[in-house]
Amino acid sequence: MLELSHVSRHFGGLVVLEDVNLAVPANTIFGLIGPNGAGKTTVVNIITGLLAPSSGQVLFEGVSLVGKQPHTITQGGIARTFQNIRVFKEMSLLDNVIVGMHAHLHYGPLGIFTRSKSFAAAERAAREKAYELLSWVRLAHKCDELAESLSYGEQRRLELARALATNPKLLLLDEPVAGMNSSEKEELMHEVRNIHARGFTIFMIEHDMRFVMGLCKEIAVLNFGRIICQGEPDHVRNDPQVIEAYLGREDDASTTSQGVAQ
Numbered sequence: 001m002l003e004l005s006h007v008s009r010h011f012g013g014l015v016v017l018e019d020v021n022l023a024v025p026a027n028t029i030f031g032l033i034g035p036n037g038a039g040k041t042t043v044v045n046i047i048t049g050l051l052a053p054s055s056g057q058v059l060f061e062g063v064s065l066v067g068k069q070p071h072t073i074t075q076g077g078i079a080r081t082f083q084n085i086r087v088f089k090e091m092s093l094l095d096n097v098i099v100g101m102h103a104h105l106h107y108g109p110l111g112i113f114t115r116s117k118s119f120a121a122a123e124r125a126a127r128e129k130a131y132e133l134l135s136w137v138r139l140a141h142k143c144d145e146l147a148e149s150l151s152y153g154e155q156r157r158l159e160l161a162r163a164l165a166t167n168p169k170l171l172l173l174d175e176p177v178a179g180m181n182s183s184e185k186e187e188l189m190h191e192v193r194n195i196h197a198r199g200f201t202i203f204m205i206e207h208d209m210r211f212v213m214g215l216c217k218e219i220a221v222l223n224f225g226r227i228i229c230q231g232e233p234d235h236v237r238n239d240p241q242v243i244e245a246y247l248g249r250e251d252d253a254s255t256t257s258q259g260v261a262q
């Protein structure tokens, strides 16, 4: 579904990504991990059109994403969440999700002013769809509350619902459990599994090894801008280069000489 071939990215003389090759098949949960500064965010920014690669190709369903604007890439079927929560705190949960849907609503400019029949129908359909997406992340009962009333974990779940509002085929999660406590992580793991079971392909970058190992079918490991290992969790966990890359790094995950955290 998503393919990066020989992708490199330099910032001046700094080589941040070098010859990165990744293939994310449809219907999988794929994880990209790596120590701080390895280049993970740069990969996500290249996929979503915020950055162009210095060289190489990025294909989504066989079509090149290089040079496309972020909103075009979103409309083409890739949605993302961000490391830092970006919900609109003074808006209701429903309105937060409807904002995410905006690009897909079809009503003419006059409809907005006259509240024509087609506008009213589009608005009703948007509210119904938003309610359904909120129910997927178990927040429908709070649909009219303001986002600011939600706990941190709930705000993250709201972001998921909003990302899904663009009707993506591929959902990119950028450090989805950053700042969460362990029960919030458990809940999000459940949510991500459910969303995947509804037919979405998921690509995540994440520091939390337990979360990644528990969810992903396939994992790629980035270190100093290069992919050093790719495969199923058990393979990655026991790979000597991966253990070496993580050993002594308290910031990323618990590692032992027997492997990366189970």
Ligand SMILES: Nc1ncnc2c1ncn2[C@@H]1O[C@H](COP(=O)(O)OP(=O)(O)OP(=O)(O)O)[C@@H](O)[C@H]1O
Residues within 6 Å of the ligand: 011, 014, 016, 034, 035, 036, 037, 038, 039, 040, 041, 042, 043
């Ligand atoms: N716009 C930029 N200009 C110069 N250097 C940059 C730029 N963006 C990223 N870098 C550098 O690229 C390297 C990789 O950064 P990136 O944020 O992609 O890593 P990361 O793996 O996501 O790290 P983290 O896990 O800490 O978020 C870092 O050394 C960073 O300082």
